Amino acid sequence: MSRKILVADDEAHILHVVSMKLRNAGYDVVTAVDGEEALELCKSECPDLVITDYQMPYMDGLELCLAMRATEATRNIPAIMLTARGFDISPADVEAAGIRAFLAKPFSPREVLRKVEELLGAPAGVV
Amino acid sequence: MSVAGKVALPRITGSTVVLCLGAGAALAGSVLAAVALPGVWNLLAPLLCLAGLGVAWLVWFRSRQALAAVGGQLQTMAASGEINLVPPRALGSMGQVVSPLNSLLESARNQIERLKGERRELQIHARVAETEKHNAEAIIFSISDAVLVTNRYDELLLANEAAEKLLNFKLAGNQRKNVDSVLGDATLVQLIRDTRSHGRSFTRKVVEHVVAAKGDGRTFNVTLSCVMNGSDEVSGVVAVLHDVTREKEISRMKTDFVSNVSHELKTPLASIKAYIEMLVDGEAESEETRQEFYEIISTETDRLHRLIENILNISRIESGVVKVVREPISLSGVAKQVLDVSSPQAKLKNQKLVEKLAPVYYQVEADHDMIYQAVMNLVSNAVKYTPEGGTVTITVGADERRNTGFCEVSDSGLGIPADDLPRIFDKFYRVQANNKMAKGTGLGLTLVKHIVEIVHGGTLSVTSEVGKGSTFRFELPLVK
Numbered sequence: 001m002s003r004k005i006l007v008a009d010d011e012a013h014i015l016h017v018v019s020m021k022l023r024n025a026g027y028d029v030v031t032a033v034d035g036e037e038a039l040e041l042c043k044s045e046c047p048d049l050v051i052t053d054y055q056m057p058y059m060d061g062l063e064l065c066l067a068m069r070a071t072e073a074t075r076n077i078p079a080i081m082l083t084a085r086g087f088d089i090s091p092a093d094v095e096a097a098g099i100r101a102f103l104a105k106p107f108s109p110r111e112v113l114r115k116v117e118e119l120l121g122a123p124a125g126v127v
Numbered sequence: 128m129s130v131a132g133k134v135a136l137p138r139i140t141g142s143t144v145v146l147c148l149g150a151g152a153a154l155a156g157s158v159l160a161a162v163a164l165p166g167v168w169n170l171l172a173p174l175l176c177l178a179g180l181g182v183a184w185l186v187w188f189r190s191r192q193a194l195a196a197v198g199g200q201l202q203t204m205a206a207s208g209e210i211n212l213v214p215p216r217a218l219g220s221m222g223q224v225v226s227p228l229n230s231l232l233e234s235a236r237n238q239i240e241r242l243k244g245e246r247r248e249l250q251i252h253a254r255v256a257e258t259e260k261h262n263a264e265a266i267i268f269s270i271s272d273a274v275l276v277t278n279r280y281d282e283l284l285l286a287n288e289a290a291e292k293l294l295n296f297k298l299a300g301n302q303r304k305n306v307d308s309v310l311g312d313a314t315l316v317q318l319i320r321d322t323r324s325h326g327r328s329f330t331r332k333v334v335e336h337v338v339a340a341k342g343d344g345r346t347f348n349v350t351l352s353c354v355m356n357g358s359d360e361v362s363g364v365v366a367v368l369h370d371v372t373r374e375k376e377i378s379r380m381k382t383d384f385v386s387n388v389s390h391e392l393k394t395p396l397a398s399i400k401a402y403i404e405m406l407v408d409g410e411a412e413s414e415e416t417r418q419e420f421y422e423i424i425s426t427e428t429d430r431l432h433r434l435i436e437n438i439l440n441i442s443r444i445e446s447g448v449v450k451v452v453r454e455p456i457s458l459s460g461v462a463k464q465v466l467d468v469s470s471p472q473a474k475l476k477n478q479k480l481v482e483k484l485a486p487v488y489y490q491v492e493a494d495h496d497m498i499y500q501a502v503m504n505l506v507s508n509a510v511k512y513t514p515e516g517g518t519v520t521i522t523v524g525a526d527e528r529r530n531t532g533f534c535e536v537s538d539s540g541l542g543i544p545a546d547d548l549p550r551i552f553d554k555f556y557r558v559q560a561n562n563k564m565a566k567g568t569g570l571g572l573t574l575v576k577h578i579v580e581i582v583h584g585g586t587l588s589v590t591s592e593v594g595k596g597s598t599f600r601f602e603l604p605l606v607k
Contacts, residue, residue, distance in 0.1 A: 013398040013423050017405060024410050055390065057564055084393035085386060106397035109404055 003120050004028040004045060008038035008064065009053040009082065018051060018082075021109040022116065035059025039067050042074045048120055051112065054083035062089055065097035078119050082107060197225060210236040273347075273368040276354075277319055279361060281306050293338060293368065312338060315349070319364050322351040326361045338368070345372040380556065387557075387569060391434055395427040402427075437570055440500075441554065444577040451494045451582055455606045458491060458498070458534045459484040459523045465502045466521065473510050473519060481520040489525040491532045491603040493583050498603075501578045504571040505536040505599045511565035513540030513596070525605055532605050537598035543591040551589065552576040560593075579603070 005027050009015045012033075019029045030045050032038035036058045042050065050068070052061040059067070061081055068074040079098055081089075084105040089097075101115050204210055212229045264285070267274050273290035277283055282305055286298045294310050301309045307316045318334060331352045337344040347368040356362040402420045411417045443449040462484055473480045491498075502521075509519040522535040543551060547558045557569040579587045579601045591597035 011394055011398070013427065014394075014401070016423075017398065017401040021405065021410060084390040084397070088386075105393045106400040109401050109410075110408065 002026055002028050003049070004030065004047040005116065005120075006030050006032065006038060006041055006045065006047040006050045007052075008032040008035065008050065008056065008061070010034055010056045011053070014053070014082075017109060018112055021113055025113055025116075027116070035061065035064040035067075038064050039074075042068055042077065043071065046073065047077060049116060050077055050079045051082055051116070052079060054081055054085060054088070062093055062097055065099055066093075069096065069098055080112075080115055080119070082112070193225070197228070210239065270367075272370070275306075275319070275366045275368075276363060277306055277323070277366075278363045279323065281316075281320055281323060281364075283309050284363065290368070315366070318349060318351055319366055322353060322366075323361055323364045326353060335371075336368075345370055346375055347371060380554070383557075384554070384569065388434075388438065392431065395431040395434075398427040399424050399431075437574060441570060441574050441577060444574075444581055449582065451497070453492050453494060455490040456493055456495045456498065457487040457489065458502075458532050458603075459487045459489070461495065461499050461502055462521050462523050462534060464499060465506050468503070469506045469510060472507070476510065476513070476515045476517075478510060478513060478516065479518045481518060483520065483522040483524075485524045485532075489523075489532050490606045492606050493603060494578075497578045497582060501575045501601065502534060502536070504575050505534075508571055508599075509536050509538035509540065509597070512561055513538040517596075526602075527605070530605050530607070531602045533600055533602045535598060535600040537596060539596045542593040542595055543589070543597055544593055548589065548591060552587070575599075575601070 005022055007015055007018050007022070007029055008031070009018070010033050015031050015033070019031055022029050030041055030047060032041050034057045035052075038050070038052060039059065041047070050065070052064055054061040056064075061083065065079045065081075068077055068079070077098075078100045080101045080103060081099050082103050082105060089099075100119055103112060103115065200211060210232050212232055267276075267285060268287045270287060271289055273293045274285075274287045275283065275290050275294075276285040282303050283298070283301055284303070286294075286296075291297055294312060294315070296309050296311075306319055307313075310316050314336060315338075318336070322332065331350065334349045334351065335346060336349045337346050348371050350367045350369070352365045352367075353361045354363040354365060402424050405411055406417060406420055411420050440449070462482065466480055466482055470480055506519065506521065513519060517539040519536070519538045522537075523533070524535075525532045541561050541564060543558055544560055547556075547560070550556050551558065552572050552575075554570065554573045556573075576587050579585045583603055585601055585603040587599070587601045589597060589599050
């Protein structure tokens with residue numbers, strides 16, 4: 001069974017390109033366009049990893065990660081934050097939100113894939 | 128004796144003395160003649176007496192003249208208040224008395240002249256000091272910064288109106304009172320005390336301090352200086368409170384702006400970079416996918432360009448170098464173009480776009496592209512800040528009586544809190560409460576205001592109610 005990754009970003013193009021990179025590498029990908037939708041999908045889809053943008057409508061990436069820590073089912077899902085303003089987040093928040101890696105926009109899809117593989121290992125069936 | 132008695136009448140008693148001496152000599156002569164030489168002297172005695180009387184009269188007369196001169200001079204001096212010397216020609220036999228008197232008068236006169244000089248000098252000094260004091264007070268009172276002056280006992284000496292207003296006290300009735308009983312601001316009182324007690328080592332320092340005010344506190348740079356006296360001791364403290372609230376706000380807005388703009392610039396840049404890398408890595412396998420990627424790179428490049436243009440347009444309008452092409456245009460026509468472009472965006476959010484457009488023959492003289500940009504920004508904001516299923520209405524009309532055309536964009540969106548309303552047209556300003564609803568640079572409404580008011584001389588206004596929605600309206604003069 002392949003690993004499942006949730007990608008959350010309000011920019012359709014970013015969502016599209018990250019999803020394609022990960023799918024091409026053999027991962028299952030689910031997408032969300034805002035923080036609230038991402039949280040719902042986290043609960044219903046139980047992904048192995050979340051890649052989220054920071055600035056999103058309704059619930060931003062940090063609030064999403066903090067909310068994930070507050071729910072038993074999603075508590076241990078690691079998160080990668082994809083952001084153009086990572087400096088806005090304090091180290092304490094990073095720790096509390098369980099953010100395992102930051103990638104600054106503009107980012108390299110190759111770099112995203114490398115980070116994902118670091119955290120999850122190569123997807124099943126592609127080794 | 129009758130002559131002597133008659134002449135002795137003047138008030139000067141010294142003359143009487145001299146007269147008595149002359150008369151006494153004559154009398155002694157006649158008595159001597161009568162006793163010693165009764166024969167010959169019987170004839171000479173009366174003559175001798177007469178001569179004696181003559182001498183006595185002469186002496187008396189000269190003395191009287193001198194004394195009258197001295198007396199007259201003293202009376203003149205008393206009347207005029209000025210000291211003059213007795214003329215030498217009038218001295219006569221009184222020279223011995225009058226010369227020392229003249230010396231005394233001379234000395235007194237010099238002393239008086241010197242004192243008069245000193246008094247004039249002191250009066251000038253006092254006038255200069257008074258003028259300087261008034262000038263210093265006028266300067267302090269005209270300064271818009273709050274100024275407080277205390278003495279070495281921390282008692283209030285002086286405060287200007289700005290200080291009275293800011294710190295809520297009145298100088299009148301509080302002068303010479305300790306600052307801790309006058310000022311409610313304990314931190315400021317402590318700063319004044321510390322400055323005074325540290326003396327020379329803290330001659331001047333600047334401290335940031337927040338003064339509690341109605342509503343929000345305001346931030347001040349407090350400059351505290353010791354006033355030193357001639358012996359190099361602290362004789363007081365001057366505290367100047369300069370309001371830096373606005374400067375800090377501008378600085379914060381600039382930082383936010385840089386942060387927002389960089390985020391906005393990075394978003395399309397991130398797409399461009401990612402899609403190019405995907406193409407380079409051969410991740411797009413089909414020609415169709417590659418074509419899609421080229422399209423995305425192209426639209427994102429346009430988006431980047433538009434953003435930069437927006438920033439530059441504001442900057443150009445502000446610096447007055449914008450090129451304006453004025454021509455008669457129909458606001459209804461512009462609104463129609465904007466609606467066509469905006470409808471897909473509204474459709475995505477299931478919003479209803481309602482148009483109430485006046486006939487196109489109402490025209491205003493304006494730059495088409497700029498007015499298009501202004502209407503587009505208003506409609507785009509309305510769509511962004513209205514939840515799914517809401518309504519955005521564009522109304523274009525004309526008020527012929529006032530000779531104006533207007534365009535109104537209203538929505539059933541979040542609305543703007545009353546506290547934010549006065550500032551929504553400020554550059555970089557974003558309504559915090561609605562921040563999460565949509566992204567933005569805080570430049571859209573600034574550009575609308577600049578285009579309508581600065582470039583076209585029209586008016587832009589807004590009404591809004593939280594939870595119900597907002598209405599933006601601009602008016603421009605109609606072409607006759």
